[in-house]
Structures are given as C-alpha cells and as structure tokens.
Amino acid sequence: MNTHGKAKWLFLIQAIFFIAIGWVIGINFRSTEDNKLNASQGPKPIAGSKTQTTQGTIPSRPQARVLATDRSLSSLVGQLEQNSPSKDLAEKIFAFPLEEHQPWMVQMLLKKWAKESPTEALNYLTTLDNEYSGTEFLEIVLLNVTPENFEETLAWLQNNQGNKDYLITAAYTGLARSFPQQAMELASHLEEGSLKSRITQAAVNEWAKTDARSVLQWIENAPFNTSLQDLYATTMTYYIEQDPQTAGDLIESMENGSLKASLSSQYARQLSRNDPVTAVEWALNISHSESRKTALGVAFDTWSNVDFESAFSFALNLPDTDPSQRELLKQTAIRLSREDPIGAVETISQFPQNMNSEVTQHMALTLSEHNPQAAENWIQSLENGEMRDNAIKGALYEFRERDPQIAFELSSSVKNKRLQFELIQKSANAWYRIDPQATESAVSNSNRLSNQQKYTILSNLLENGEPINIVLP
Numbered sequence: 001m002n003t004h005g006k007a008k009w010l011f012l013i014q015a016i017f018f019i020a021i022g023w024v025i026g027i028n029f030r031s032t033e034d035n036k037l038n039a040s041q042g043p044k045p046i047a048g049s050k051t052q053t054t055q056g057t058i059p060s061r062p063q064a065r066v067l068a069t070d071r072s073l074s075s076l077v078g079q080l081e082q083n084s085p086s087k088d089l090a091e092k093i094f095a096f097p098l099e100e101h102q103p104w105m106v107q108m109l110l111k112k113w114a115k116e117s118p119t120e121a122l123n124y125l126t127t128l129d130n131e132y133s134g135t136e137f138l139e140i141v142l143l144n145v146t147p148e149n150f151e152e153t154l155a156w157l158q159n160n161q162g163n164k165d166y167l168i169t170a171a172y173t174g175l176a177r178s179f180p181q182q183a184m185e186l187a188s189h190l191e192e193g194s195l196k197s198r199i200t201q202a203a204v205n206e207w208a209k210t211d212a213r214s215v216l217q218w219i220e221n222a223p224f225n226t227s228l229q230d231l232y233a234t235t236m237t238y239y240i241e242q243d244p245q246t247a248g249d250l251i252e253s254m255e256n257g258s259l260k261a262s263l264s265s266q267y268a269r270q271l272s273r274n275d276p277v278t279a280v281e282w283a284l285n286i287s288h289s290e291s292r293k294t295a296l297g298v299a300f301d302t303w304s305n306v307d308f309e310s311a312f313s314f315a316l317n318l319p320d321t322d323p324s325q326r327e328l329l330k331q332t333a334i335r336l337s338r339e340d341p342i343g344a345v346e347t348i349s350q351f352p353q354n355m356n357s358e359v360t361q362h363m364a365l366t367l368s369e370h371n372p373q374a375a376e377n378w379i380q381s382l383e384n385g386e387m388r389d390n391a392i393k394g395a396l397y398e399f400r401e402r403d404p405q406i407a408f409e410l411s412s413s414v415k416n417k418r419l420q421f422e423l424i425q426k427s428a429n430a431w432y433r434i435d436p437q438a439t440e441s442a443v444s445n446s447n448r449l450s451n452q453q454k455y456t457i458l459s460n461l462l463e464n465g466e467p468i469n470i471v472l473p
Contacts, residue, residue, distance in 0.1 A: 076092060080109060084117075093109060110140045113141065115144060119152055119156045122153070122156055122160070123156075125141070138167060138170075142174050143170055145174050154168065165195050165198070169199050180211075184204070200227070201227070208234060209238055212236070212238040213239065213242070215231075216236075219231060219232055229259065233262070233263070244267070248267055251264055261295075264283070264286060264288075265294040267295065268296070271299070272302035276306055277303060279299035280314070282295070282299070283295035283298075283299050289323075296328065297331060300328050304335060311332075320354070333355075333358075337363045341363070341370040342367065342371065344363050345378055348387070356390070357390045361393055361394030362394060365394040365398065375398070376406065379392055379410065392414055396411065396426070407423075408428060408431055411423035411424045420448065421453055424443075432461050433466065434467070440458060440461070
C-alpha cells in the first residue's frame, strides 16, 4: 500500500474513534439530566405498593384521602391515650369516616371513661340513637367501674335504667374482677332475693378464677343457705385447676350424690390432660358408682384418644366381675363404630364372649346408618346363628325406615324363632304403611311363620295398621 493510501485509512480510523467518544458522552449527559429531574420530583411509587411519604411525593387523590385518614386515626388514638375522655372526644370518634375502626375506639374510650367518670359515660351513651346505646356498651362501662365510683354508678342505675337488675349485676361483676373481696362485702348487705343471689354468684365466679382457695374459706364462714352449694360447685371448678391434688382429696371425701359425680368428672378431665392412665386408675378407686362411671368415662376417652391400643387392652384385662369393664368396652365399641363403621365389625371377635350380642347390635346399627348396602352385604356373609341374628336385630331399624321389604326378608331369615317372629311383626307394620297388599301377601305366603302367627300378624295389621294417606290435587 502506498503512502497516500496509508494516510487515508489512518484518517478514517481516527474519525470513527471520535464519533464513538461523542456518543458515550451524550448518553452520560442525558442520564445525569434525568436523575436531576427525578430527584426534583421525588421517587415514583411502585405499582401496587403503599404510597411513599417521602417529601416531594405527589400522591393521587384517593391515596391522599387514605393518608389523611391515617393521620386522623393516629391523632384520635393519641388524644384517647393522653387526654381524659369527654363528650367532644366521643363525638369525634362517632364521626370518624372509617366505621370499622369505631368499635375498638369506642371500647377504648368507654373503659377509660368508666375509670374516671362512669356516670358521664353512661349519660352520653343514653343520648345516642344507634347500636352504641344498647346494654352491650352500657355493660362495658359497668364492668370497668372502680371502687371510688361504685356507689355513684349504682345510684345512677337506680334512677335511669329499666333493666336495673341485669346492669347492677354487671357493675358488681366488674368490681369483682379487680376487687373481689370488696364486691363480696358490698353484696352481703343486699336484701335477700334473686338479685343478691345472681350478684353473689357472679362475684364468686370472678374471685374464684384467681383465688379459689380464698373463696372456699369465705364459704366456710358464710351463712348457710340454699345457694351455697352452687357457689361451692363454681369454686371447685376453678380449684381443680389451681390445686388438683388437694381438690382430688376433697372430692373423694364428699358425700355421694350428683355434685360429687359432676366434680369427679371435671377432676378426671383435668387430670387426664397430663396423665390419662393415672386419671383412669383414680376413677376406678371411687366407691360411689355414679361418680366412678362418669369420671372413668371421661378419663378413658382421653386415654383412647392418645393411645387406643393400650386403653383397649387395659379394658380387656379388667376382671370380668368388674362392672367398669363392660362400660369401658361398650365405650370402645361405640368409638370403633363411629370412626370406622365398616372396619369395626371385624373387631367384634376381640370383645369378650358375654358382650358379643350387645357389641354386634350396636356396630350393625351404626354401619346400617352409615352404609346400608355394606351392612346388608356383611349380614348376608355371616353364618346362620346368634351373631347374624344380633346383626339383623341391630340393623333392622334403619332397614325398616329405608326399605321395609328388605327388613321383612332379613327378619324372616333369623334363626331364633322367638326373635324371628318379633322382628317380622315390626317389619310387617312398617311395610304395611307403604304397600298393604304386598305385606299381606308376603305374610300369607311366608314359610317361616305358623298359621297362628300369620293370623296374629294379619289381624293386627287389619285392626291397627294405617297405610300412608296422601291426597294430592
């Protein structure tokens, strides 16, 4: 290449180089100017996100309204926390634009107002003509009254409310939540009657929640009356939770009766939460049969929930002479049939021989209610004999309701003649209501019934049977 050609190529390369440098500088300059413009306008909010509150942001009108409402809410809550409640503050709350915030703000207002000036709060509520004027919100005030304002509040109730007894009870209940002994002392000076009984019951209930032992000591020194046992029952419910060992000893030493049975059941439930085996053993040692039965049922049910196989095995290994064994195994059969009606019938052989009849009937009944076709198939698969007879007897009620003809046919296949006649009669009565002619024909042509039995059934149907009587337009 000659000298002239080389100079030409060198000039071309230099020109391309300077053009590229200029392009890069131009891009950087534009980017800088854009950044300045964005900085002057503030950051743009991300689509779908909450509006940015950085200085310089220009929110849309709906976003501006939300921001204004949020600021109003924060301001109102601040006033509630820092200032004494007043009518002016209450009116601001009721005028707040977002109604979903009103209920909790109203409760916050009333609870604070009740401690400072309950009668002012009550007076304000009674001037309203909305849902906040109801007893529910009056009760919020009454449940938060302090001892200093208690007498004043009672006087207001006596002069202003028609439903006085209910609201007066609420006032005593509120006092008892924080000052139970004062509430009990004030209640003791009331006239004897239903109001005093309700107030005392409510106060005892609140006091026992935190200190049942002190309530028991109060009961020990209280004048004897017919309501004292109810107060004792309420208190023992909490004492069982607060001091289970001592409560268990007290229950065991009680005289036999319905209260002992009820408390035994409650105690067994509490004990079985942590140790169902111990709860079952405790219940088995109760001498009172009713108390033992109720407590044992509760404890054994909890144990079965935790470890079914161990609970079932325990029941099977109890002495046959122990009446508790039958109760627990019956409870087990009910659980099995409720949880798996089809599979439960396969467990019948695991039960003692002397319970086969009862267990089979119950499981057949549950299976027929859950799956009638499965129940019929299972019955048909059984060999003629006592178990099949019991299965038919258990399932027959459901079959009589669903298909009395099948019920009649199954009844006719029962091996035990006495039971067979009893079940055929019941099935015929149900079938006759739907189809009298078919029923009479089936009874007359039955080769399982004697002539005397046929006559007895047909005579009864003709005399007492009543087919379904529906007349349509």
